Amino acid sequence: MKKIRGAVVFLFLIVPWPGQGTAPEKDYPLRPVPFTQVKIRDAFWGPRLETNRRVTLPFAIKKCEETGRVDNFWKAAHRLPGPFLGKRYNDSDVYKVIEGAAYSLSLERDPELEKHLDRWIEAIAAAQEPDGYLYAARSVDPGNPPQGAGPERWSLLESSHELYNAGHLYEAAVAYFQATGKRSLLEVALKNADLLCSVFGPGLRYGYPGHQEVEVGLAKLYRLTGQAKYLDLARYFLEARGQKPFIKRFPEDSPFAIYNQDWYLQAHRPPLGQIEAVGHAVRAMYMFSGMTDVAALSGDERFSRAADRLWENVTGRKSYLTGGVGSRSEGEAFGDDYELPNATAYSETCAAIGSVLWNARLFLLHGQSEYLDVLERTLYNGLLSGVSLSGNLFFYPNPLESDGLTPFNEGAATRQPWFEVACCPTNLSRFLPSLPGYVLAQKDDALYVNLYIQCEATVRIGGQEVGLTIETLYPWRGSVRIKVKPRHPLAFGLNLRLPGWALGRPVSGGLYAYADGIHSRPSVRVNSRPQTLDVAQGFARLRRVWKKGDVVELDLPLSVRRVSARPEVKADAGKVALERGPLVYAFEAADNGGHVLDRTLPDSLDFEAVFEPELLGGVTRLASRPADGQSPLVAVPYYAWSNRGAGEMAVWLPRQKGPRR
């Protein structure tokens, strides 16, 4: 049945929406191999994805119901009494959970889950007003909307999240249609999008979302239906932003005063003219993703040039070693260039997810592996840290240092089960099931291996089905075996990503550098024969006539690396951090006698990497070899920190003893 299901999904992906337009003329030059074609069999990711399916998703479903998020729709439909509960953007959590559940259904049938979602979709459809408007916060009691929603439809777009909710609705609707073939949620989404198209645009109402997201949602509707008006509206929202003088709408002492700051929502100037990432980091990441979509789908290079400039700023000056972005808790915002404090790092889980979504798009647009370096760094560190090993405890911010006491995580100094603003848990639950879609990509007859995750995949090259098996214990080991299985001998290119970390470059732009003088190079063998590397755009390119049974071996030398930051990053001055492969390491109290903030990490200290199957779900632990005057220093992967309660933690430690900063 699984196989049939895969075929059905594949059909939906390639057949244009019946009777409505055609597939897009322009698209990303590279295409991801659909996540339904890639079966993860990975020792690292397999258990995490299974935990997401078994724990995180059901937990998010339960929480959406317990907190009234689903009932809000029934109330909006006037089929349940009572007031709207919670935040005006709570609809979006329901949509995100549906999106994640849909990806999960695409991978594995679950009739009970599907029935459950159908009931939710019934509520959503019932809450939609006759003309397509859908915003439970207003429809429950239109004369008395919650604070921030605005007195009338679209009258307070800065803070209402009406369009933000819509974007998540569209993403959920496309995912659910592709997973089940059911049009129920898609019809709701299209009706809502058609309404937006009749309200906003040149010669119509001026406006743009206070929280970006509708742009990427509209791009997905466009790719599914081929209807240009959806792409046009996405482009309009990006072009309208910041075009007219910004109006301060809230009293300065109101809790909404942040919405008086145009930079907070990236409306200080039109996005095409922006050169620095400022303001709320999640909004920024979703906007940059939307700009990249419009660049790819319209071919308008102004959008890609603007996105590229912003990427250089974010990567070169405003990213944590963990890939996290948005260093200030005030406004959940980007700081100034090189403003990257560790203990107060905000680095929201959603911003890390947004960064992965954006960098994946930039890679598909440009074909350069440097975007995948950022993606991988974020995925294995600042994103994965957002969810506990148990799958039901979360981080909203992801700091790089903790004293174990200061409550940095919405009132706690460790992970929490849920948040009133639940964007991060629901975002994780929707992102993780889509992970298989990031492993492989294709351009003409070249296949790109982007991430080294053990899997079995089927791809179509030159009209032929080609099986591909990746075997690896990455990120714990650096050796990768790829078996290529075309039915008949077939000429095509196999492009293997050479991670920046394996080439001595943690990130492009030089914000971080290895500080240890270790030199090693990756090597590639085909059928045991060493290959001279032909490297382009960060990929080792192998082009030949492949036969069934051909084996490619990639060896990425793993060693414990010391990293330092540019001197402009004051917070990391005189300090180093440890990495091994794509993983950033952290020193935790639990492994270091209760304290780490008073420790130093001298250059002379030598580390040994040992895989510990019983520790933190199985991790490679780094322990210093005995040295004079120091008790051993132990580090664990950053993503796994705070799974043993609150305690001191540091990613960066001083190289030498000195006055405490």
Ligand SMILES: [Zn+2]
């Ligand atoms: Zn969040």
